[in-house]
Amino acid sequence: MGLFQLAGVAALALCASAAPAEPRAPKPKSFLKDLGNSTWVIGNGIWNMTQGRQYGVKLWYKGKDRVGPTATGHYVSYNGAASDLNWTSAAIADSGKDWINIKFTAKEGDFHWVIHDDLAGAYQYFVNHALPTLGEFRTLWRLDNVSFPNGHTNVKDGQLPPLSEYAAATNVQDETWQKADGTFLTKYDWSAFVRDQTYYGVYGDEVGSWYINPGKDYYNGDHLKQELMVHRESKTGDAVQLNMIHGTHYLARSSDNFTDGKTWGPWLWYLNDGNKADADNRWKKEDKSWPYEWFKDAAYQSRGSVSGKLVLSDGRPASGAAVFLGDSNSALSAADQGKDYYYTAYADKQGRFTIENVRTGTYGLYAWGNGGNIADVKTSFVQNDVVVSKRKKTDLKSLKWTVTDxxxxxxxxxxxxxxxxxxxxxxxxxxxxxxxxxxxxxxxxxxxxxxxxxxxxxxxxxxxxxxxxxxxxxxxxxxxxxxxxxxxxxxxxxxxxxxxxxxxxxxxxxxxxxxxxxxxxxxxxxxxxxxxxxxxxxxxxxxxxxxxxxxxxxxxxxxxxxxxxxxxxxxxx
Missing domain, CATH: 2.60.120.260 (Galactose-binding domain-like)
Known part of the structure; x- marks a missing residue:
């Protein structure tokens, strides 16, 4: 066998022993494009949005811009409209085979869009770094009034007042007008109880924009916390979809300082064809999936549970009592607490309660009457220093609640x-x-x-x-x-x-x-x-x-x- 033949056999042997090449993983179809001059485009093959320094000014979905020529678009702000966040940079913070996590950075903190290739919408969350002491902190969409003529919450559904009605009415108060027939137009009629929400948003015959917030532990306040959800913007007619993740619309005070790393969310911003049944099904899917396994944040994933049985001092079980897990050793009411994370539940007929998926930490446990068999109870229950540990069940056993005779x-x-x-x-x-x-x-x-x-x-x-x-x-x-x-x-x-x-x-x-x-x-x-x-x-x-x-x-x-x-x-x- 000649030298050339030996070399060929060796080469064949080497090829036979080598592992086959791995196919290259496909890149996500979701994208971030930097257009320069503090302008970016984000989205996937279903939707995309053009984000400027403050405002997401275009939202392309189903072949149309759903922000339109007069609406403001998407933004994040605090203390009402006084301070809109200014984005100084945008980058892909993480990614998988079919998703990307885009981080927009401002001096106050980071706003994230987690965009999946096949999802109409995105998961969103905000990580605080330097927010000031504040009462209101929100994300929102102000959208085209033709595409989104209707609003929906769990207590109200129907057409938002046309812009023409405002022009013919008399302003009598903040965002409140009186019509010629004596009735009123006001954005506050579209308020609702925050923790009762499933899906809410604005919609029309061909498109709907919804917020779905499972978990809700990042909200301030207790069971009765109310907020403005959607409304008509009175000057331009925008359909406004609010995400009041820290709000004061119906409170006396709720001004809080937040630690570096305090996180609101994730929640889902969801687009569809305006079908409420579809939005409801999506809510059920998200609620079942909460807390999200895909959110690889150590503090978010570190959770336990709290349970107990509330018994009144006269021997009655605290049937149906409202139970609130909030700040320990706080001088604030349950309604006013808002710097950390909060959980609500109701006791059963025997006064028993269980709160699952509680972030680890030290809490105060509060309870009060919710009518029914304990409608006469004038006192409230408080127990401080309730410790929740990772993957542990904190059983408070029987808790004595002192009541009047x-x-x-x-x-x-x-x-x-x-x-x-x-x-x-x-x-x-x-x-x-x-x-x-x-x-x-x-x-x-x-x-x-x-x-x-x-x-x-x-x-x-x-x-x-x-x-x-x-x-x-x-x-x-x-x-x-x-x-x-x-x-x-x-x-x-x-x-x-x-x-x-x-x-x-x-x-x-x-x-x-x-x-x-x-x-x-x-x-x-x-x-x-x-x-x-x-x-x-x-x-x-x-x-x-x-x-x-x-x-x-x-x-x-x-x-x-x-x-x-x-x-x-x-x-x-």
């Missing part, structure tokens, strides 16, 4: 549930501008004859609401009585005196009891705002055997401002 009750109007539900005009929808002006100035409620439905959800107009009650006897052991005027919300500008048998014992006023005004009644809230439980001592000698009267007399009134009622109760002490 039910047998000492003289009367009670409405459930102690921090809402006005059950009172006249509180529904059917929880938002309507000016509804509080429809409540009477004068009202007489007779204990034993009247019902909670005869009491109204709010009080604002000049006049006297009187409660007549009969005492068959006065306990010798009683040192007096305590009056509870529990408010589901309070907007300053309306004042009242509280009188028992014509003697003043207190008043409802921001000056008198240091009530901080919340943004509820004048923004059309009818069921909840920020709860306060005001308590007043009633001297024993003020009460008598036979007929007695409690008056709540409004002496000063400001239109659309006043308070939402939770409950009025009197008991012996």
């Amino acid at each position: 039910k047998s000492k009750s003289i009367f009670q109007i409405g459930d102690f549930d921090r809402t006005s539900r059950g009172f006249a005009l509180s529904g059917p929808t929880p938002f309507e501008h000016g509804r509080i002006a429809k409540t009477p100035g004068n009202l007489t409620y007779t204990v034993g004859k009247s019902h909670s439905s005869d009491w109204y959800f709010g009080q604002s107009n000049l006049g006297v609401w009187s409660i007549n009650f009969n005492l068959k006897s006065i306990p010798e052991s009683a040192t007096g009585a305590k009056l509870y005027t529990s408010l589901a919300g309070f907007s300053s500008g309306t004042k009242s005196n509280i009188l028992v048998n014509n003697e003043k014992i207190g008043n409802i006023s921001s000056n008198a009891v240091l009530l901080v005004s919340s943004q509820d009644t004048y923004r059309g809230a009818t069921q909840a705002g920020e709860w306060r439980n005001l308590q007043w001592d009633v001297k024993k000698e003020l009460l008598k055997v036979g007929e007695n009267k409690l008056d709540i007399a409004v002496t000063e009134s400001t239109k659309w401002r006043g308070w939402l009622w939770d409950s009025v109760a009197l008991e012996w002490v």
Whole structure:
């Protein structure tokens, strides 16, 4: 065998022993293109958006620009519209075979778009680095009003008011107009309870834009946290889709400092053909997948659970109680907490509760009545220093909740549930501008004859609401009585005196009891705002055997401002 033949055999042997070449993995179809001058295009084969320094000014989907010539597009801002984030750079932070994670950087933090090749929309989240102390922080779309004429939340669905209606109406308040027929146009009619949302957004006959926020632990506030969701922009007609991830629209205060690394999200921004059933199915899929396994953040993935059983000191289980896992050792109400992560649940009939997928950390556990079998419970439960560890079940076992003696009750109007539900005009929808002006100035409620439905959800107009009650006897052991005027919300500008048998014992006023005004009644809230439980001592000698009267007399009134009622109760002490 010649030298050439030996070399050929060696070469063949070498080829035979070598491993076959791996096929090259396909690149994702999702993309980021840098056009220079702080302009980028992101998207996939289904949609794309042109992002400038502040605004995502074009959204191409189904062959059309869905932002349009007058709308602002997509942006992130804090403290209302005062501060829009300015993006200084954009880069692909991570990627897989069919997705990319694009990070837009601003001095305050990083906003991420996780774009999959086959997804109409994107997962989004924000990582804080230097946000200032703030009350409002949001992401949003302002979209073409022709493509998106309708709005949807879990409590309201239908056409957004046409821009032409605003031009023919009179502005009477922030984003509120009165029409010639006396009715109102206001963006606040499109508010809803944040933690009750499944999917919400704006839609038309050929396209829908939806926010789907499973988990919701990055939101501030408790079960009754309300926010503006969608609305018509009154100047240009934009269809506005809000993602208020830290909001104050119906609170007295919720101004927080955030640690470096505090993360909001991920949530899903979802596009479809306007089909609500499809959006609902997508919500169910996302909710089932939360917390997302694909989000490879150590703090996000480090979770445990908390469980326990709430038992009242009189032996009753705390059936249906609202349970809130929030800040430990905090002076803030559950509604006002917002610097970290928060979880809500309701106890079952036996008072048991379990909260799964809680980020590891130290929490405060709060509970209060939610009507039903514990509608008389005036106190709240608090236990601090609840530690949640990774992959551990924190079992708090039986928790004793101290309550007042039910047998000492003289009367009670409405459930102690921090809402006005059950009172006249509180529904059917929880938002309507000016509804509080429809409540009477004068009202007489007779204990034993009247019902909670005869009491109204709010009080604002000049006049006297009187409660007549009969005492068959006065306990010798009683040192007096305590009056509870529990408010589901309070907007300053309306004042009242509280009188028992014509003697003043207190008043409802921001000056008198240091009530901080919340943004509820004048923004059309009818069921909840920020709860306060005001308590007043009633001297024993003020009460008598036979007929007695409690008056709540409004002496000063400001239109659309006043308070939402939770409950009025009197008991012996």
